[in-house]
Amino acid sequence: xxxxxxxxxxxxxxxxxxxxxxxxxxxxxxxxxxxxxxxxxxxxxxxxxxxxxxxxxxxxxxxxxxxxxxxxxxxxxxxxxxxxxxxxxxxxxxxxxxxxxxxxxxxxxxxxxxxxxxxxxxxxxxxxxxxxxxxxxxxxxxxxxxxxxxxxxxxxxxxxxxxxxxxxxxxxxxxxxxxxxxxxxxxxxxxxxxxxxxxxxxxxxxxxxxxxxxxxxx
Numbered sequence: 104x105x106x107x108x109x110x111x112x113x114x115x116x117x118x119x120x121x122x123x124x125x126x127x128x129x130x131x132x133x134x135x136x137x138x139x140x141x142x143x144x145x146x147x148x149x150x151x152x153x154x155x156x157x158x159x160x161x162x163x164x165x166x167x168x169x170x171x172x173x174x175x176x177x178x179x180x181x182x183x184x185x186x187x188x189x190x191x192x193x194x195x196x197x198x199x200x201x202x203x204x205x206x207x208x209x210x211x212x213x214x215x216x217x218x219x220x221x222x223x224x225x226x227x228x229x230x231x232x233x234x235x236x237x238x239x240x241x242x243x244x245x246x247x248x249x250x251x252x253x254x255x256x257x258x259x260x261x262x263x264x265x266x267x268x269x270x271x272x273x274x275x276x277x278x279x280x281x282x283x284x285x286x287x288x289x290x291x292x293x294x295x296x297x298x299x300x301x302x303x304x305x306x307x308x309x310x311x312x313x314x315x316x317x318x319x320x321x
Contacts (some may be wrong), residue, residue, distance in 0.1 A: 110138060110273075121280070124284070126280055127153070151200065198277055200266045205230075219302075226256040236264075257269050
């Protein structure tokens with residue numbers, strides 16, 4: 104199987120994970136993947152039902168957002184994804200959702216504080232808020248890069264909009280989106296009971312290092 108065929112199958116399948124974890128509704132949200140070794144990316148078509156997505160319907164674009172191959176228009180967030188890939192060569196996948204709890208924090212223009220070990224593990228810090236930006240050009244991408252450059256978190260809450268996540272590949276970016284919504288919900292519920300208590304920075308550092316470098320199978 105060629106690299107492009109494999110990525111088309113992977114990106115199409117990962118969109119089903121957004122639905123499974125209830126991170127999207129209707130046709131909102133998107134997953135993209137960088138094509139290794141090429142200035143290209145695979146991304147979801149715009150306005151197509153998740154039930155209708157297939158590997159063949161995924162759109163191949165260059166890193167300026169121009170369509171290289173595909174029968175549909177690409178996602179309306181294509182320029183944002185493309186900017187991230189141009190500015191952050193270590194990123195192999197980008198995801199966007201409007202998941203309920205995380206987007207509620209974004210609506211408040213408020214970062215999610217690092218008050219849970221699961222946050223320390225996955226994000227290594229608070230989940231930050233990026234600037235408000237309109238869809239249509241690379242303004243959202245600029246805000247993502249500005250906020251996440253030098254930050255441990257693979258997730259950013261774009262103010263008044265929703266969640267964008269990055270990863271070494273598209274699967275890692277989807278995982279970050281799933282975890283972002285999970286901790287957003289937990290911290291929101293915690294605040295109904297009182298003010299959650301932050302984890303000490305030295306403990307955050309130790310938890311993050313263990314999870315990133317020791318946890319799981321190697």
